[in-house]
Amino acid sequence: MASNHQTGVLEDNMAMWERGGKKGLTLNTRAINIIWGGDGSNGKYWKRNIDDSSEFVELLGVYWLEVTGKVPLHLLSPSTKYCLFFNLKLISTASGWDTYPVILKLHLLGNRIASKEVKLSEHMDKGWVDVPDGGLEFLVPQDTSGKLTFALYEIECEEWKKGLIIREVKLVPDTTSNITV
DSSP states (O other): OOOSSBOOOOTTSEEEEEETTEEEEEEEGGGSEETTOSGGGTTSSEEEEEOSSOEEEEEOOBSSEEEEEEEEGGGSOTTEEEEEEEEEEEEEEEESOSSSOEEEEEEETTEEEEEEEEOGGGGBTOOSEEEEEEEEEEEEOSOOOSEEEEEEEEOSOOSOBEEEEEEEEEEEEOOSOOOOO
16 A cells, blocks of 8 residues: 655665765655655645656645655765755745744754754745755764754644745765864
């Protein structure tokens, strides 16, 4: 039986790249977990689309927004500072984003290391944007045997949320600093 929730699969759904000798990573929307985004929901809450350059998911409507993911640290460069971004946009008919902010969180080895609140309504009709501004910063330890987990969610507002489009999640290395751990 198909699940109402999408379980992310990293294999074949990520692109590794390099900047300044450091590994970067881009996850497409099939690599992340999306509550109410599975095949069992029959496209009732989320719709998968493809444009000229990429695949993305569009939120058709939910009360409970929850998008999460995990990345093994060995895919990133040790002793390197990173920023995590969700690349997304709100379409002109988007609604339900005025009352409460969405929350973005990072956990590294089970400990919360970063959290930001973002008012998505401020990004209405701006096209593709990386949120949060400045990213969620984290430092990959020398020992890369663990995992980084991340989340974007809004579960308190009782308004129907729609019109959010997510294209990818990016883990971008900071190549301007030399960190020794």
